[in-house]
Amino acid sequence: MVGETIGSKLVSLGHEVMMGSRSNGNEKAVKWTKTAGSHASEGSFNDAARFGELIFNCTKGEHAIEALKMAGVLNLKGKIVVDVSNPLDFSKGMPPTLSICNDNSLAEEIQAAFPESQVVKTLNTLAAPIMVNPNSVNGGNHHIFLSGNDGQSKAAVKEILLSFGWKNDHIIDLGNISTARGTEQLLPLWVRLMGVFNTPMFQVQIVR
């Protein structure tokens, strides 16, 4: 769902987008290409990683590194990997715990597994519809966060966020990739707030 939402938005902005799956011809991916338009295509994770100049990881956190390995270390080399995933562990029931947290993060694990890629963590703290339409909540007055080791890569991802409708001063650069510990650990509060509100259509605003 996250991948389709982001993919469709990117296509609507004029980008060429290939949706990766375990194998090409994935039923959902094929269906997505038909709704998303002529700039949308689909293939294996490996196909998509070769195709893309910039990669969005929108897999479930528990499968993220496996999926990125299927995409291929060499195909991701020198590219930005935007990590939108969260290490949610539903195996012990609801609400989920985190499979990685506290002194580590999934983003750091991905960066360590793909040292020649530039991992930028963002968009992992909110529901998919808001990611690509920030104005849908509180007139766009709320925040997202960026974590990553490379300033240029974060700047490139910020450009994409601006094109999604995010305002410059609503994107908070937290620092290096280890700061993703902060945003990934926001999820335990997020899932409980979703329980209180009965909707994922809310956001965090930092006020001063």
Next chain:
Amino acid sequence: MVGETIGSKLVSLGHEVMMGSRSNGNEKAVKWTKTAGSHASEGSFNDAARFGELIFNCTKGEHAIEALKMAGVLNLKGKIVVDVSNPLDFSKGMPPTLSICNDNSLAEEIQAAFPESQVVKTLNTLAAPIMVNPNSVNGGNHHIFLSGNDGQSKAAVKEILLSFGWKNDHIIDLGNISTARGTEQLLPLWVRLMGVFNTPMFQVQIVR
């Protein structure tokens, strides 16, 4: 600092407040009583727990259970314990990690150690000056959270928060004491935001 801030506010609202320390006559506590006025007193943790109808735990998270044990299980029996502490572990340097998290929380540990007390977790997600003066940030438009197993105890704590200046719809009841996992795990993001802003005078607002 948190204890003094909350204690002074409670005194200013007409409550009798005893500040507990490891032993009575604590220099800082004595100094506080002199500034806080005639309704302020000090004593040992045990003295304070016997004195209080309602207890605020404003100790460092790593010492919280030890301090509450010094206060005395019997002295806390049947009373509300407002837990403002966080399980921050600074032993591995900055920023801190959490000594308890993910599938547990300090609030749950305290509730388990004091089963005949009613633990209510709140005020642990923001700087002390804002706790007692919510209007000091963004005109009071931001949120705090309540976690606890007993509805009546949460209602009593909410009354105190209202008397501190919090608005009714800015206090979000997350549910039972295990929901404190969510607010305690907000701290890793909070400390990084403090690093970005160079001030603790910010707050989280949930917008819809």
